[in-house]
Structures are given as C-alpha cells and as structure tokens.
Amino acid sequence: MDKNTTIINTIKQTLPSVTLLENEPMKNHCSFRSGGPVGVLALPADEASLLSLCALLKENGITPYLLGNGTNVVFPDEGAENLFVLCTGAMQSVRLLPGGEISASAGLPLSRLAAFALEHSLTGLEFASGIPGSVGGGVLMNAGAYGGELKDVITSVRCLDLADGTIHTLPASACAFGYRQSRFQNGGNIILSANVLLAPGEKEQIAARMKELNQRRRDKQPLDLPSAGSAFRRPEGYFAAALIEECGLKGTSVGGAQVSEKHAGFIVNTGNATTEDLRRLLTLVHDEVLRQKQVSLQPEIILVRP
Ligand SMILES: Cc1cc2nc3c(=O)[nH]c(=O)nc-3n(C[C@H](O)[C@H](O)[C@H](O)COP(=O)(O)OP(=O)(O)OC[C@H]3O[C@@H](n4cnc5c(N)ncnc54)[C@H](O)[C@@H]3O)c2cc1C
Structure with missing residues (x-):
C-alpha cells in the first residue's frame, strides 16, 4: 500500500482531472454486486488525463487493472489492497468522422453507441443496444448477441501499450477477434477508443429491431x-x-x-x-x-x- 499512498498524493497534486476513490468496495462498480475494497480506483475524466496517469504509474512501476462498466468481471471478497484499478467510465466521447466511421471512447456504454448510430440512421449495431458493457470491455470480449459481434463492425482499435507507453492504431484484422476473444485479453494494452463502420439504414427499422431484441432480452434473461x-x-x-x-x-x-x-x-x-x-x-x-x-x-x- 506504501506505493499506492505515494502515488495517490502525486496524482492529487498533479492530476486534478482524475477522480480517486481509496479503499473502494468493488461491489459498487460490478454488476454482480460482490467484491471487496481495492487500494485505489481511479477515474480519469478524459483520454488526456488517462495518458498522463498511465505515464505516472509507469514511472512508479504500477500496472493498473482496467475496468469498463464492470458487467463481466468480479473482484475477490477480501479485496486487493495493492490493486490500482483504472476505470474508463468517464471517457464517453463519440463522434461521426468525415469518412462515415464512428469513433467511440473506451468508456462509452455500448447502448449509447447504438443510440448514436440510430440517431444517424446507421445500421449494424442493433445487436449491441442491450449489452450493458462499455466499448473497451466490449472490444476486449468481442461482445455479441443475436448473430452480431463487435468484430463485424469494428474497423480499428486505438490502444496504449503499457510496456513502452506508445499508442497504436490496430486494424481489426490485427485484433485476433474470435468468439468472445481478442488479442487484448493477453493484457499489456489499454483500449482507448474504437472506430466502427456501419451502413446507411432506415431509422424506423433500426429502432424497431432494437426494440424487438431488447424485448427478447427482457423475456428471456x-x-x-x-x-x-x-x-x-x-x-x-x-x-x-x-x-x-x-x-x-x-x-x-x-x-x-x-x-x-x-x-x-x-x-x-x-x-x-x-x-x-x-x-x-x-x-x-x-x-x-x-x-x-x-x-x-x-x-x-x-x-x-x-
Ligand atoms: C445482464 C447482462 C447481459 C449481458 N449480455 C451480453 C451479451 O448479450 N453479449 C455479450 O457479449 N456480453 C454480455 N454481457 C457481458 C458484458 O456486458 C460484456 O462482456 C461486455 O463487453 C463487458 O464490458 P464491460 O465494460 O462491462 O467490461 P468489464 O466487465 O469492466 O471488463 C471486462 C474485461 O475487459 C477489460 N477491460 C475493460 N475495459 C478495458 C479497456 N479500456 N482496455 C483494456 N481492457 C479493458 C477488463 O480488465 C476485464 O478484463 C452481459 C452482461 C450482463 C450483466
């Protein structure tokens, strides 16, 4: 914990845009509602603060554990006082790029990404509108439902290599996507954002399909x-x-x-x-x-x- 105490003070002094929760019970952040306290849970407000935070952690020899929306992960009951958890939850930007792709930050809920696609009459993400995870967790898991998977629409993933601090943009073909599988499961990278490419569609049809799939979820799950x-x-x-x-x-x-x-x-x-x-x-x-x-x-x- 000594290492964490020092780093907490440095973060408080130098990175005010990073919210810090100390000894935070993980049951408050995971959808299964179990899990004891971890040493630190840090929430950077945006990508720039995440990158500054990661540089600081690297200087101090701390490797963070990444948390998205906590819908596929559970922490030990006894907690983990030396664990530094980095949550992307506040990083939620999403925009339409000139070429027609959507760029979404890691912390954006998949439901919000699907809603953004609907707003712009773009089809291909209807399957994801009821998946409660974030873009980062979704990419890592290649989340999917009702015959669709994120790998079908992702064109590239931007990530930070924790070992050397470099940022890479990987084409989908380099992400080793498979059934609930991706190269990011080997660790070592923080997913920062992902680009998806969708097809033009009819707004009413997209909305109807989302409604139908979400009703199926409510009926079955x-x-x-x-x-x-x-x-x-x-x-x-x-x-x-x-x-x-x-x-x-x-x-x-x-x-x-x-x-x-x-x-x-x-x-x-x-x-x-x-x-x-x-x-x-x-x-x-x-x-x-x-x-x-x-x-x-x-x-x-x-x-x-x-
Ligand atoms: C009610 C319910 C229904 C669900 N339905 C589906 C479904 O239909 N299909 C489906 O595929 N899944 C489903 N899930 C599971 C879950 O929502 C998905 O696996 C989702 O992709 C996890 O995203 P998350 O943000 O919650 O990830 P988390 O649970 O926070 O993290 C999952 C893993 O990803 C890593 N991670 C998270 N963000 C990053 C990042 N930025 N960089 C690097 N690593 C990161 C974490 O370290 C962890 O190893 C469901 C879950 C619930 C509770």
Missing part, C-alpha cells in the same frame, strides 16, 4: 437480479444454458449465488452473494456438466485474482 451476464462461454457444438438445464441445475444455489430459474446460462445474485459463492457455484456447475455430459464448460465471467 433475469434482468431483475444482479448478474455478470452469461456465466459460461458457448462450448463448440452446444449451448451452455441447455446443458446446464438438462443436468437439472436450474435454481441450484451456493450461498446467495443461484443458477437463474429464468435462464440457466446466468448466475444471479439473489441478495447477499459473495464472489466465493459465485466461484463455488461455477465449479459445481462445471463439474456436474462434465460428469453428466462430458463437456468442460469454460467461464465467461472474469474472476480477478486477489
């Missing part, structure tokens, strides 16, 4: 309870939710974590679930599906190590 989205990745040739349901695991609980009664692919927090409850339930479901179906489910939820 347990949106009334905290969760971190799909608990497991889709295994090759199967659907995780169907396997879990066929194994009789719907409604199974560990502490406050429960395999949703509404959609077996989700694990919900029924009240006071801890991250440990979630971890144990993920293991229980994995082991039971392996025993009954000989399929090894891999978690989609990211569990940050203490």
